[in-house]
Amino acid sequence: MSENQSTTFFVGALITSAVGAILLLATNFAGFDGSNYYLGVLFYGGIGAFGGAYGILIILPAILLLYCMSISILVLKFPEKIPDKKFVKYGLYAAVAGFILVLIGGAVFAVYATEEDWWWWFDAGFYGGAIGGLLTAIFYYMGEKEVVLP
Numbered sequence: 001m002s003e004n005q006s007t008t009f010f011v012g013a014l015i016t017s018a019v020g021a022i023l024l025l026a027t028n029f030a031g032f033d034g035s036n037y038y039l040g041v042l043f044y045g046g047i048g049a050f051g052g053a054y055g056i057l058i059i060l061p062a063i064l065l066l067y068c069m070s071i072s073i074l075v076l077k078f079p080e081k082i083p084d085k086k087f088v089k090y091g092l093y094a095a096v097a098g099f100i101l102v103l104i105g106g107a108v109f110a111v112y113a114t115e116e117d118w119w120w121w122f123d124a125g126f127y128g129g130a131i132g133g134l135l136t137a138i139f140y141y142m143g144e145k146e147v148v149l150p
Contacts, residue, residue: 007076009143013136014072017095020132021065024102025049029058029125030109034118046123047109057105061129064098067091068136075143085144092140099133102126 028046035042049058071091106126113120 006143006146007079009139009146010072010075013091013095013139013143014069014076016132016135016139017065017068017072020098020128020136021062021069023128023132024058024062024065024125027124027128029105029129030113030120030122032113032116032118032120034116048125054105054109057101057108058125058129061098061101061105061133064094064101065129065132065136067094068098068140088140088144092137092144095133095137095140099130099137102129102133106130 028048031044031046033044035044047054047058049055049062068091071087071094075087106122110120
């Protein structure tokens with residue numbers, strides 16, 4: 001029962017980290033609209049992973065979630081080769097760090113867009129990274145408790 005339950009947690013971590021990383025890399029992180037109808041000015045856009053200097057705050061959590069995905073694959077494929085729980089602990093730390101970096105990136109964008117007096121919103125990249133990082137950390141925490149060492 002315990003081995004089956006730990007497998008379930010690591011499959012969950014694999015799915016949530018993969019979806020979070022894909023959403024961070026493939027979709028916009030946030031969007032803004034600074035248009036002024038009365039002046040005839042159109043100014044709008046989105047912030048993505050490969051769109052300038054801000055992209056490092058998006059690419060780094062995506063890399064951490066891809067790292068979590070690879071740890072989940074290794075734990076699922078070779079459960080007998082896990083010498084101790086250190087790989088799962090590294091995955092937990094990487095997921096928490098990715099979640100925190102997504103929140104920091106969102107806060108930086110929100111403060112900047114508010115200072116510029118733009119309409120702004122978070123997009124699929126933000127929500128995918130935040131929810132993916134949080135759920136991956138929860139799955140790793142629960143899987144770490146359940147992992148059975150040979």
